[in-house]
Amino acid sequence: MATMTLTQERVSxxxxxxxxxxxxxxxxxxxxxxxxxxxxxHQLAGWYEGRDxxxxxxxxxxxxxxxxxxxxxxxxxxxxxxxxxxxxxxxWRSGAKKDTNSLYEKLDIDVxxxxxxxxxxxxxxxxxxFGDGATQFNQxxxxxxxxxxxAPG
Amino acid sequence: MATMTLTQERVSxxxxxxxxxxxxxxxxxxxxxxxxxxxxxHQLAGWYEGRDxxxxxxxxxxxxxxxxxxxxxxxxxxxxxxxxxxxxxxxWRSGAKKDTNSLYEKLDIDVxxxxxxxxxxxxxxxxxxFGDGATQFNQxxxxxxxxxxxAPG
Amino acid sequence: MATMTLTQERVSxxxxxxxxxxxxxxxxxxxxxxxxxxxxxHQLAGWYEGRDxxxxxxxxxxxxxxxxxxxxxxxxxxxxxxxxxxxxxxxWRSGAKKDTNSLYEKLDIDVxxxxxxxxxxxxxxxxxxFGDGATQFNQxxxxxxxxxxxAPG
Amino acid sequence: MATMTLTQERVSxxxxxxxxxxxxxxxxxxxxxxxxxxxxxHQLAGWYEGRDxxxxxxxxxxxxxxxxxxxxxxxxxxxxxxxxxxxxxxxWRSGAKKDTNSLYEKLDIDVxxxxxxxxxxxxxxxxxxFGDGATQFNQxxxxxxxxxxxAPG
Numbered sequence: 001m002a003t004m005t006l007t008q009e010r011v012s013x014x015x016x017x018x019x020x021x022x023x024x025x026x027x028x029x030x031x032x033x034x035x036x037x038x039x040x041x042h043q044l045a046g047w048y049e050g051r052d053x054x055x056x057x058x059x060x061x062x063x064x065x066x067x068x069x070x071x072x073x074x075x076x077x078x079x080x081x082x083x084x085x086x087x088x089x090x091x092w093r094s095g096a097k098k099d100t101n102s103l104y105e106k107l108d109i110d111v112x113x114x115x116x117x118x119x120x121x122x123x124x125x126x127x128x129x130f131g132d133g134a135t136q137f138n139q140x141x142x143x144x145x146x147x148x149x150x151a152p153g
Numbered sequence: 154m155a156t157m158t159l160t161q162e163r164v165s166x167x168x169x170x171x172x173x174x175x176x177x178x179x180x181x182x183x184x185x186x187x188x189x190x191x192x193x194x195h196q197l198a199g200w201y202e203g204r205d206x207x208x209x210x211x212x213x214x215x216x217x218x219x220x221x222x223x224x225x226x227x228x229x230x231x232x233x234x235x236x237x238x239x240x241x242x243x244x245w246r247s248g249a250k251k252d253t254n255s256l257y258e259k260l261d262i263d264v265x266x267x268x269x270x271x272x273x274x275x276x277x278x279x280x281x282x283f284g285d286g287a288t289q290f291n292q293x294x295x296x297x298x299x300x301x302x303x304a305p306g
Numbered sequence: 307m308a309t310m311t312l313t314q315e316r317v318s319x320x321x322x323x324x325x326x327x328x329x330x331x332x333x334x335x336x337x338x339x340x341x342x343x344x345x346x347x348h349q350l351a352g353w354y355e356g357r358d359x360x361x362x363x364x365x366x367x368x369x370x371x372x373x374x375x376x377x378x379x380x381x382x383x384x385x386x387x388x389x390x391x392x393x394x395x396x397x398w399r400s401g402a403k404k405d406t407n408s409l410y411e412k413l414d415i416d417v418x419x420x421x422x423x424x425x426x427x428x429x430x431x432x433x434x435x436f437g438d439g440a441t442q443f444n445q446x447x448x449x450x451x452x453x454x455x456x457a458p459g
Numbered sequence: 460m461a462t463m464t465l466t467q468e469r470v471s472x473x474x475x476x477x478x479x480x481x482x483x484x485x486x487x488x489x490x491x492x493x494x495x496x497x498x499x500x501h502q503l504a505g506w507y508e509g510r511d512x513x514x515x516x517x518x519x520x521x522x523x524x525x526x527x528x529x530x531x532x533x534x535x536x537x538x539x540x541x542x543x544x545x546x547x548x549x550x551w552r553s554g555a556k557k558d559t560n561s562l563y564e565k566l567d568i569d570v571x572x573x574x575x576x577x578x579x580x581x582x583x584x585x586x587x588x589f590g591d592g593a594t595q596f597n598q599x600x601x602x603x604x605x606x607x608x609x610a611p612g
Contacts, residue, residue: 008538041295041591043196046303077536077543077573079467084536084543086573101407104438112571112587114536114545128571130585131454132445132500134593138291139441142194148437150199161385194438230383230390230420232314237383237390239420254560257591265418265434267383267392279436281418284607285347285598287440292594301590347601349502352609444597448500456505 006117008076011083014115014122018058026055030122037126040134042141064141066094074110083115093140093151107140109133159270161229164236167268167275171211183207183275190279193287195294217294219247227263236268246293246304260293262286312423314382317389320421320428324364332361336428343432346440348447370447372400380416389421399446399457413446415439465576467535470542473574473581477517489513489581496585499593501600523600525553533569542574552599552610566599568592 014029036054038045044061048054061069069091077084089109092098096105109129116124129137143151167182189207191198197214201207214222222244230237242262245251249258262282269277282290296304320335342360344351350367354360367375375397383390395415398404402411415435422430435443449457473488495513497504503520507513520528528550536543548568551557555564568588575583588596602610 037301037590039588039590039593041291041297041594042194043296045295045301045591046297047301048303075538075541077538077541079534079536082534082536082545084571084573086541103409110585112543112573114543114571114589126569126589128587128589129498129593130573130587131496131498132448132450132504134498134588135441135445135500135597138194138594139438142198142438143196144194144199144438148190148198148200150201190437192435192437192440194441198438228385228388230385230388232381232383235381235383235392237418237420239388256562263432265390265420267390267418267436279416281434281436282345282440283420283432283434284343284345285351285601285603287345287435288347288444288594288598291441292591295591297591343607347501347597347603349602351601351607352603353607354609444500448504449502450500450505454496454504454506456507 006078006080006083008078008083010120011076011078011085011115012073015085026051028121030054031118034121034123034125036124039127039129040137040141042138043143044141045138064094065091068092068094081116081118083117084112085115086110086112091140102146103136103139104142104144104146105140107136109136159231159233159236161231161236163273164229164231164238164268165226168238179204179208181274184271187275188277192280192282193290193294195291196296197294198291217247218244221245221247234269234271236270237265238268239263239265244293255299256289256292257295257297257299258293260289262289312384312386312389314384314389316426317382317384317391317421318379321391332357334427336360337424340428341430345433345435346443346447348444349449350447351444370400371397374398374400387423389423390418391421392416392418397446408452409442409445410448410450410452411446413442415442465537465539465542467537467542469579470535470537470544470574471532474544485510485514487580490577493580493582493584495583498586498588499596499600501597502602503600504597523553524550527551527553540576542576543571544574545569545571550599561605562595562598563601563603563605564599566595568595 017025017029030051032051034051034054036048044057048057069089072088074086074088089107089111091107093105100106110133111127111129113125113127115122170178170182183204185204187204187207189201197210201210222242225241227239227241242260242264244260246258253259264280264282266278266280268275323331323335336357338357340357340360342354350363354363375395378394380392380394395413395417397413399411406412416439417433417435419431419433421428476484476488489510491510493510493513495507503516507516528548531547533545533547548566548570550566552564559565570586570588572584572586574581
């Protein structure tokens with residue numbers, strides 16, 4: 001395989017493939033042996049080993065947030081081996097009211113995902129959060145509500 | 154029913170009943186409609202509504218810690234309606250080595266449980282942790298290991 | 307000195323003495339060698355060694371909150387050596403608007419202070435917070451605002 | 460001024476200038492009006508407005524860590540406007556023993572700093588931490604020791 005130059009377009013296309021759910025597209029950008037590290041100490045945090053585990057994580061995010069996440073690209077950084085996409089993430093817990101101000105129900109953070117590429121596909125990735133967003137990420141993904149009620153199931 | 158005076162002995166007996174797993178003993182001290190609030194934002198945190206939910210929590214603690222918890226009573230406070238037991242809790246995650254120093258694998262905290270009693274039984278309870286133990290409680294019960302590995306299932 | 311029985315009234319009087327700022331009253335309830343442990347990992351957390359250090363902490367709380375704290379007693383627990391006062395604490399950062407919903411500007415928590423008494427005076431004390439209040443306590447006393455602005459010196 | 464292409468060498472040189480403490484070198488890479496966002500909720504967290512404030516932060520880091528930090532570059536990402544340096548940070552609190560395992564005394568994290576450049580100089584920067592490093596960053600920069608002792612000063 002010829003060397004494939006990593007471009008901002010290719011990074012965007014990788015995320016679009018993820019969003020499409022189309023297996024062939026996903027396979028073009030995401031290595032089956034990839035791993036992904038979700039920041040924090042909440043229920044979703046830690047290393048997902050393998051693409052299937054990672055896709056399971058993405059699905060779980062959708063369920064817990066009622067697919068409410070709006071991810072707005074800010075900028076994409078590159079070198080020969082890595083990409084870094086700065087993204088603004090806005091989302092709500094499943095069942096939360098859109099006008100809630102609770103950090104346990106609404107997430108509003110800037111993140112960066114650093115993706116390592118090999119042969120044109122992502123082989124490893126890690127996320128990190130700016131400001132005090134890591135604390136808020138833990139609150140948002142916790143299973144307790146503003147008054148301490150445990151989330152169902 | 155005549156008024157039952159709340160004593161340190163009765164508080165200790167309530168915990169002993171819990172530990173026994175004997176349903177009749179549990180029933181003597183813990184109201185079926187009781188609720189319990191576990192501090193923090195980790196997987197076990199929040200309100201457990203009903204005695205069955207609370208007993209399920211206790212069982213889960215045992216599973217996740219391989220029944221390693223040593224709870225040492227420090228003192229018991231009382232009034233007509235409430236008890237508060239200060240307790241030193243020492244425990245390890247299931248699978249952790251006993252000589253680990255990781256806050257993700259070993260817990261060593263002082264806590265207080267404030268129990269509200271009605272007709273001689275616990276009807277509501279809340280735990281709280283001294284020092285920076287609440288952060289450590291979140292680390293210990295998180296599903297990530299010292300290097301970010303996700304705990305199995 | 308004859309043994310002094312610890313009563314709920316005496317505990318309340320100790321806090322009233324603190325609030326009065328009157329040195330003679332403070333001296334009646336708070337031992338000069340007392341120490342106090344503030345929960346969390348924020349700028350005010352940790353052990354205050356000696357009554358002067360503790361009074362300095364109380365003064366700092368007043369400055370940082372513009373004396374806005376409303377502390378509502380819930381119940382007081384006792385035995386021969388310890389008291390435990392459950393208290394609802396509501397307060398705002400200095401400069402914050404009263405209708406803010408930000409956990410970085412408004413604090414709304416239930417706490418317990420466990421006081422150890424000797425010869426009628428408090429010799430040691432530790433605070434602990436119910437629910438996920440310890441996280442919120444760290445946010446409230448942090449020196450960052452909702453958007454990450456650092457609090458002035 | 461002609462457009463200056465952002466290179467990995469230029470990013471490295473900017474950090475070297477910082478480390479040198481030489482004002483002329485610093486002035487070549489860091490805009491006087493720059494701002495820097497330190498992640499977390501600890502005593503050093505938040506936005507530093509202006510280069511002088513940022514340099515004050517760097518000096519404070521040196522004091523609190525006894526200049527023990529070892530920062531190992533991992534990779535540098537780029538585009539026309541931004542750089543992102545992934546760095547492994549290892550450091551100890553001033554006074555801590557080098558063989559300590561306490562998260563309150565030793566820091567061992569991977570971070571990324573995203574720098575925004577204008578006219579060849581850094582105008583804005585934000586840090587973010589991988590894994591559960593944000594929690595550990597808060598513990599490390601907290602003013603409490605492993606047993607809750609408050610740090611001097």
